[in-house]
Amino acid sequence: MAIDGPAAAGKSTIARRIAAKLGYVYVDTGAMYRAVALWAMRRGVALSDMHRLEQLATEARIEFVAGDAKVLLNGEDVSQAIRTPEVSEAASEVSRIAAVRRALVVKQREIGERASIVMEGRDIGSVVFPNATVKIFLDALPEVRAERRAVESAQPAEVVAEHIRERDRRDQTRAHSPLVQAPDAVYVDTTGMTIEEVEAALLKIIRDRTSNGKERTE
Numbered sequence: 001m002a003i004d005g006p007a008a009a010g011k012s013t014i015a016r017r018i019a020a021k022l023g024y025v026y027v028d029t030g031a032m033y034r035a036v037a038l039w040a041m042r043r044g045v046a047l048s049d050m051h052r053l054e055q056l057a058t059e060a061r062i063e064f065v066a067g068d069a070k071v072l073l074n075g076e077d078v079s080q081a082i083r084t085p086e087v088s089e090a091a092s093e094v095s096r097i098a099a100v101r102r103a104l105v106v107k108q109r110e111i112g113e114r115a116s117i118v119m120e121g122r123d124i125g126s127v128v129f130p131n132a133t134v135k136i137f138l139d140a141l142p143e144v145r146a147e148r149r150a151v152e153s154a155q156p157a158e159v160v161a162e163h164i165r166e167r168d169r170r171d172q173t174r175a176h177s178p179l180v181q182a183p184d185a186v187y188v189d190t191t192g193m194t195i196e197e198v199e200a201a202l203l204k205i206i207r208d209r210t211s212n213g214k215e216r217t218e
Contacts, residue, residue: 006171037091108128109128126177136186
């Protein structure tokens with residue numbers, strides 16, 4: 001199952017819930033870019049060094065486990081370390097590098113070959129798994145997304161809103177794998193919906209497109 005959408009649309013929260021319901025592995029592709037960024041920062045690799053960053057992305061062993069929210073980088077639990085503002089900013093830069101994206105797409109497809117997954121990101125249905133049985137494009141009004149992220153981060157709403165506008169611009173205009181809705185993805189606007197309502201809507205979509213939601217949908 002592929003879930004795409006812009007920042008703060010609720011992808012991570014709903015993907016975790018759906019994966020838990022189905023007994024699938026939850027894969028946060030954003031965490032993979034964060035992990036590469038963290039490793040680069042620890043190794044003192046400049047974010048402008050595209051060749052070295054590609055090497056790190058290729059060599060990194062990034063793992064996700066069914067029923068566990070942990071992110072493992074080379075065997076280390078980096079679930080908290082990758083969530084700092086510094087790593088977030090670095091990950092945004094790293095994700096713009098085409099060679100890094102290609103390296104991580106290979107890893108994402110390998111994960112999908114080994115297990116039934118719910119994978120969320122910005123190019124899952126359009127690039128990583130274009131033949132996914134279930135594709136969702138999750139969205140919400142920009143001001144709603146900013147409010148949600150402000151609550152999560154405890155930052156001023158205006159600061160978060162500006163950050164989201166810039167992130168949207170970068171995601172939608174980057175040359176390699178821009179954020180787009182796949183032609184066969186189901187659009188779900190979560191504005192005004194509770195997380196329970198979003199979950200119910202997605203489970204219905206899954207039931208409609210699979211046999212009781214039990215088929216491999218990666």
